[in-house]
Amino acid sequence: MMEQLLATKAEARSLSFYYGDFQALKGISMPVHERQVTALIGPSGCGKSTFLRCFNRMHDLYPGNRYDGQIILQPDNTDLLARSIDPIDVRMRIGMVFQKPNPFPKTVFENVAYGLRVRGERSRRAVEEKVEQALHDAALWDEVKERLHQPAYNLSGGQQQRLCIARALATDPELLLFDEPTSALDPIATASIEELMHDLKKRVTILIVTHNMQQAARVSDFTAYMYLGELVEFGVTDELFIKPQKKQTEDYITGRFG
Amino acid sequence: MHRKHQDVVFALVGIVALMVAVLTFLTLFVNMAVDGLPRLDWHFFTSFPSRRATQAGILSAWVGSTLVMLVTAFFAVPLGVASGIYLEEYARKSWVTDLIEINITNLAGVPSIVYGLLALGLFVYQFGLGQSILSAGLTLALLILPVVIVATREAIRSIPQVIREGSYALGATRWQTVRYHILPYSSAGILTGIIIGMARAIGETAPIITIGALTFIAFLPPAPLKAEPPFVSFDWLMSPFTVMPIQMFNWTSRPEAAFQDNAAAAGFVLVFMTLAMNGLAIWLRYRLRRNIKW
Amino acid sequence: MAKATAALHGTAYLASRRARHIRERLIEVLLFFAALISVVTTVAIVYVLVKESVVFFEQVPLRDFLTDRQWTPLFDDAHFGIVVLLSGTLTSSFVALAVAIPLGTIIAIYLSEFAPYRLREMVKPVLEMLGGVPTIVYGYFALLFVTPLLQKVMPGLPGFNLLSAGLVMGIMIIPYVSSISEDAMRAVPMALREGSYAMGATRFQTATRVVVPAAFSGIASAYILGISRAVGETMILAVAGGMQPNLTFNPLEPAATITAYIVQVALGDLPHGSVGYQTIFAAGLTLMLFTLACNLAGHVLRKRFREAY
Structure with a gap:
């Protein structure tokens, strides 16, 4: 019911993906709702990260990869996977946060400013304002405002990951992809990232891959369960966890599997 | 018991073998220092070669070496770094890439005198550059190109893929990623390679003799800066020249002991410079290994 | 939006x-x-x-080039037998490799299997520097230190000879042989060594019977690099080996190598386009073909030892 009321931000339509001859995704169709958190869960190797990385055309960086099908981005109804679309333009609109914090070996400030520099932002003032705003949005400002010009590697793991989130936020992404963002963090840092995601969904659509079902249950509004490259079930998180439609999903979330 | 002895004996043999290598090196160094150091004074660095051994110096040689090295670096560094970047960050697997890679390994093994023949046939005669500083600099640039390329590639390869992905995910183009990340993070490694390459170039004798550099040069190339406009001049590029190792070769081939002492002095300067450069490179590499955080 | x-x-x-x-x-x-x-x-x-x-x-017919037993390209009665220069190259290379291969291999085994970590870290840069010394300096050392030293033992030894040049060249090549061999031995998986120790083998037995055979193609490629260095080395021979062509396999005699000959011609002022000028390119081509063969063999071997693990 809730589904019908929500606008769709992006939608996969019969999406298949191949690493060379190996088919990693098999005809996936599902929506990503605007300003909601959508979680992708499933056992390792089920293709959830592969699926996530289709949204910002990350696979284009490596030879031998092939997409089939569409990912439609709204509101302009653009097929992200179309040949005529430059992956760089896709990545300009869609941010990503990785499994392990991967700040650049530069200062805190330069990390966040990088996306703006890439977009050709010259004005120093504009960059400074955006950086501060992004750090506020990533709930990191108070912790780093005194050391903006120190190396990002001096931050703790959790801070580094929030820095990576700030880095992505600085460029006002329409959709933010999280690839198991807390798998390298301790429980306290994990909690702060999850809290942050909750705040962020007011302004940005979030798609998150997680290997942790509790996390999916905690942070997401919608959940997709994937297995062996196929989408088994997609639905409102609460419903999917309480009353899964498929036996396979039930086995997975009740821990009888994987 | 007997078998355990074997280990001890071999460890001793190993140390002896190491000692042979290291002691030879020390002997060489000390021998040259003993013969050459008395000649090393201010006058030695500020005098031209002379018929009288005690008045001879290495002025034209070290100026020549410096200028040749400038030309070498000017060509080898950008070309080598660009090749390394292309092969690591741009090239897709193809027969052209394979060809380039095999070719670089192969070039690294070509004897330096063959580069001299190349330069003689191509730069000196075909291009008409003559026996000039430019010819010599170009020759040595080609000679050390593989060193710079290999060092660049190794430095670039040590940058983790997540850094590249982080940059691309923010919408960066390939060149932006190279310029803002790949180049700065690999610069220390690249610098190490450049220093090792230059240390090799500065001691190279054979290719420069082959292009016909003169051994007796009692003048300096035209100065690169002038008093009247346009203030800079590139006439020095086409000037005849000599370099440190050739000066040393020349003095070594003289039968008089006094000239051989000059050779020792020049050799001492040469070894000191190459060792300092190699030492700097090793130190840089060591620091680099310690500083890497990823 | x-x-x-x-x-x-x-x-x-x-x-x-x-x-x-x-x-x-x-x-x-x-x-x-x-x-x-x-x-x-x-x-x-x-x-x-x-x-x-x-x-x-x-x-000059190729047949003469390959079979003539004299090399006198600058004489009126010119002969162009490359064998003469090859004999100098082969003899000096043989002496150099007789030094570099055993010593280089022993050092590699010692550093890889015996030496404590600290010693290894200290010695490797020193060896590396040994390979970085300009060869003209080695030439000076061979002519003015090693030859006089050898003459004390062998009074009849001429001032220019292949022995002294070859010995010094051998020392120069040690680092090339030892560093690649050591890399190859270090690449041998620990499990292989442990298997050997578990059967009660000593370090020496493990090194010679397990590690060296397992790293063989890598070690062989180090030897090939050494050979190609020796064959292509110029200045040590030009300075200490003498530049007269001499068909000999006796290292106690002076003789010109291919490389030393090129230097000798380049030092004179042969007119561009004369036969004398062209001989150095023919000599260079011979050298290039030889090192090319070495490099290719080394490439194949290196590839094989990388694939092994």
Whole structure:
């Protein structure tokens, strides 16, 4: 019911993906709702990260990869996977946060400013304002405002990951992809990232891959369960966890599997 | 018991073998220092070669070496770094890439005198550059190109893929990623390679003799800066020249002991410079290994 | 949100995108041409050597080049028997390798299997520097230190001889042999060694019967690099070996190598285009073919030892 009321931000339509001859995704169709958190869960190797990385055309960086099908981005109804679309333009609109914090070996400030520099932002003032705003949005400002010009590697793991989130936020992404963002963090840092995601969904659509079902249950509004490259079930998180439609999903979330 | 002895004996043999290598090196160094150091004074660095051994110096040689090295670096560094970047960050697997890679390994093994023949046939005669500083600099640039390329590639390869992905995910183009990340993070490694390459170039004798550099040069190339406009001049590029190792070769081939002492002095300067450069490179590499955080 | 729509379809967007594409493409092409320079270098080397050699072989039949037992290209009665220069190259290389291969291998085994970590870290840079000393300096050392020293033991030894040059060249080549051999031995998995120790083998037995055979192709490629260094080495021989062509396999005699001959000709002032000028290219071509064969063999071996693990 809730589904019908929500606008769709992006939608996969019969999406298949191949690493060379190996088919990693098999005809996936599902929506990503605007300003909601959508979680992708499933056992390792089920293709959830592969699926996530289709949204910002990350696979284009490596030879031998092939997409089939569409990912439609709204509101302009653009097929992200179309040949005529430059992956760089896709990545300009869609941010990503990785499994392990991967700040650049530069200062805190330069990390966040990088996306703006890439977009050709010259004005120093504009960059400074955006950086501060992004750090506020990533709930990191108070912790780093005194050391903006120190190396990002001096931050703790959790801070580094929030820095990576700030880095992505600085460029006002329409959709933010999280690839198991807390798998390298301790429980306290994990909690702060999850809290942050909750705040962020007011302004940005979030798609998150997680290997942790509790996390999916905690942070997401919608959940997709994937297995062996196929989408088994997609639905409102609460419903999917309480009353899964498929036996396979039930086995997975009740821990009888994987 | 007997078998355990074997280990001890071999460890001793190993140390002896190491000692042979290291002691030879020390002997060489000390021998040259003993013969050459008395000649090393201010006058030695500020005098031209002379018929009288005690008045001879290495002025034209070290100026020549410096200028040749400038030309070498000017060509080898950008070309080598660009090749390394292309092969690591741009090239897709193809027969052209394979060809380039095999070719670089192969070039690294070509004897330096063959580069001299190349330069003689191509730069000196075909291009008409003559026996000039430019010819010599170009020759040595080609000679050390593989060193710079290999060092660049190794430095670039040590940058983790997540850094590249982080940059691309923010919408960066390939060149932006190279310029803002790949180049700065690999610069220390690249610098190490450049220093090792230059240390090799500065001691190279054979290719420069082959292009016909003169051994007796009692003048300096035209100065690169002038008093009247346009203030800079590139006439020095086409000037005849000599370099440190050739000066040393020349003095070594003289039968008089006094000239051989000059050779020792020049050799001492040469070894000191190459060792300092190699030492700097090793130190840089060591620091680099310690500083890497990823 | 209209902004986003415009962002992917508007004409302004298309124009800026085209500009970006052109810039990226241009940079890639520039970098590609830089990478191509190394191929061009090889082509140029082959071109120059072959071009001058062709002229040379128009005047000197290949048969004479290979079978004549004299090398007197600058005499009126000119002979062009490359065998004469080859004998010098082979003899001096043999002496050098007789030093470098055993010592280099022993050092490699010692550093890889016996030496404590600290010693290894200290010794490796020193060995590396040994390989970085200009060869002219080694030439000076061979002529003015090693030869007089040898003459004390062997009073009849001439001032120029292949023995002294070869010995010093051998020391110079040690680091090339030892560092690649050591890398190959270090690449042998620990499990193989542990298997050997578990059967009660000593370190020495493990090193010689397990590690060395397992690293064999890597070690062989180190030897080949050593050979190609020895054959291509110039200044030590030009300084200490004498530059007179001499068909001999006796290291106690002076003799010219291929490389020393090229230096000798280059030091004189032979007119461009004369047969004397062309001989050095024919000699260089011989040298190039030999080292090319070495490099290819080394390449194949290295590839094999990388694939092993």
